[in-house]
Amino acid sequence: MTIVYEVQTTEIKPYTYQTPLISVDHNGEPKIDYPRQSSVHLKKLTLLNLVGRDQSGTIVSYEPMDYVNRFLMSHHINENKQESDQYSKGLVHFFSFLIELQKIWDDEFDENLHDELVDLPRPAWDSFPLRKSEKVTYQYRTALRNAVLNETDPSLRLARTTATAYINAVKKFYSYHIRTGYQFNNPPFEHEVITIHYKASKTSMKTYLSKEVHTSDLRLNFGKSRRNEGGALPSSRRDLNPLTNREWQAVEDILTNTQRVLKNIDGEVRTAKLPIEYCLFFLISRYTGLRKEEIASLHKGQIVKPDKRKFGMRLGVGGHYGSLTKTKDGGNKSRRTIIPTRIMQLLYEYTLSDRYKKRLFAFKKWCQAKNAAGDVALFLGEDAIDESKDYLFISGTGKPFFIKLSEANTRWNEIKATVKMITGKQINGVIHNLRATFAVSLFRVLLKKTTPDIALAQVSECLGHEDEATTLLYLNIAQDEPTGDEIYEDVLEYLGVFEDLESEAFLAQGDELSDH
Structure with missing residues (x-):
């Protein structure tokens, strides 16, 4: 029986990980305690599974890829990171590439023609030939480079940033196993640990600190893009394409007028009401330039009754204003952008509505329930939930939008599908x-x-x-x-x-x- 393998993912919604402490009680029975101080809150964790299907498409095997999932969990628990999706995506791509190499090997040696003394072994994630060019890690790097520079099919072409993110995920994955003492027959790539000594900050008790940096030669280097007589750039950032006037006009008509989109309900596609929260969400994104994470953390204190005689006004975000921003190297740096008066007026009117007040009440009840259940990690950390804030965007069940951003992506896809039905043209962009x-x-x-x-x-x-x-x-x-x-x-x-x-x-x- 021929079995076809593929990598599938399992998404774990926001949850709190608590390190188990196992002890023996006075009766000699084992017991498990979970100390609150060691809790780690994970916004989202995407785990990988190896799935096998027979010729009819029926699943005949389903195996969690523990060697990958341990790395992803370590990224959260040991490095205290709340997100790892970029690594999950990269490793799905890498192991899918490995599966394709294994198919080619199986086709070549399907009649037991393999000679261990002459032929290369079957490709595996943890076993490598001696030569660099024959290792799956370096073959993958070559494939990524070709997908960026030489791929003629636009649907298969990768952006430089995507390819770089994928190869970085592979490096982090193997570096983790090297650090934890995994015994490879040959190293996956050239690896070196460099200790860097640097002067400590004024708040440190030590004069100098040190940090270990893991380096390798498994990297992608691309030359700078050249203009192509105003034509397409071979590695353009598709996520940075602005919408055309016509595309945005079609979107804005949905957000401000019809407020209806195509939606899959019980397997049937039909029009449905687009919640006002998402209409406001996308209007803010377009007219302020805020990232979706920044929009989702806005609170009532940042919304004011505008002066209608003026066209626009300033909008402050970040630590100084009590909301979250994305800052290089961490932190919550404050900044100010602009917002049209008419958009601020829509937000102000929304905060006065009964609908918003009901959601705000649900948020307070939700916080109380989480505290009672011991999920305190939700309220700890730099970008945690602040119970005292009246967040602007809250779900009907009381959850702040910034811990469930994937739903914003779903609503945006519904808008794009609706625009295509109305205009016949496809919008390829994401919220960004x-x-x-x-x-x-x-x-x-x-x-x-x-x-x-x-x-x-x-x-x-x-x-x-x-x-x-x-x-x-x-x-x-x-x-x-x-x-x-x-x-x-x-x-x-x-x-x-x-x-x-x-x-x-x-x-x-x-x-x-x-x-x-």
Whole structure:
């Protein structure tokens, strides 16, 4: 019987891990205690499983990949990290690649023609040939590089950032096993531990501290992208593409007018009401440039009754304002962005509604229940739930949105499906693309009032980028698929996309694009 294997995932929703303490009671019976002080809260954990199916598609084997799942658990428990999804995705890709190599090996040696003295052994995650080029880790690196630079099928092409994240997941996985003493027949890659000594901060009792850094030669290095006469970039960041004017108009019509989307209900696709919370959520993303995690942590104290005589106002986020921001190297750095008056008015009216008050009451009851059950880790840590805050976005059962962000992705997919049904055109972006749309459109507006350098600095400030080069990633992406939408015109001009084009050719191209 032929069995086909694949990697499937199991997602564990937010839960609190408590280290078990096993002891013997006075009757000589074993007992288990869970000390609260060692609790670790996991926002989400995606575990890997190896699934085997027969020729009819029936599952005949289902085995948790413990050697992977131990690494993922260690990342949370020993390194005190709340998220590991990037490693799960990377390892799903890596082990799927390994399964394909095993299929090729099985096809070649299906008649027991394998000679152990001459032929390579069957590829495995924990057994490696002596030569570097024959090891699955380096073969995987080569495959990633080809998927970035040489893949002609756009649906199979990987972005540089995705490929780099995948190879980093593989390095972390094997480094974990090396640290824990796993005995490989040959090393998976060249590995070295370097001890770095550095001067301690003023708050430390020691003058110098040290840190062990695990390094390897398993890395991907790409040259800088070159402009392709205004055409597609071979490694463009698809997650940074802004929505076109027409795409956003179709989305905004749903968010502010119909508030109805296509939804799969009991296996049947039909229209349903889009909750007002998600309408506001996506409007904030588009018009403030906040990340979805930042939006989900907004609270009532940040919402005010706006002055309708003004077009817009400032919105502060981060530690100083009591909400969460994404900050390089950790922390909760504060910043200010802008928000249109009409969006702030919608938020203000929502906080006065009975619907919001009911959800806020449910949140307080939910917190009480979690405390009574001993799930205190939910309320501990830098980005934990603050019981005293009146969060803006709360589910009907009382859960804050920022611990259930996957549902925002689901609602966004419903919006995209609805837009496709109405317009016949597919929106390929994720929620993060609304942030890019904000960046590009704000840059265009600012260019009409100030110099390019000042405009870039102001956009960077609103996005919370410490390095303006990061902001330029959002703006450079406008080159990827030039369109006739005016949202791109000044951005393309600033980036010099048309520097090498004759003026007549440029005008002709502009007329051609405006007809689309």
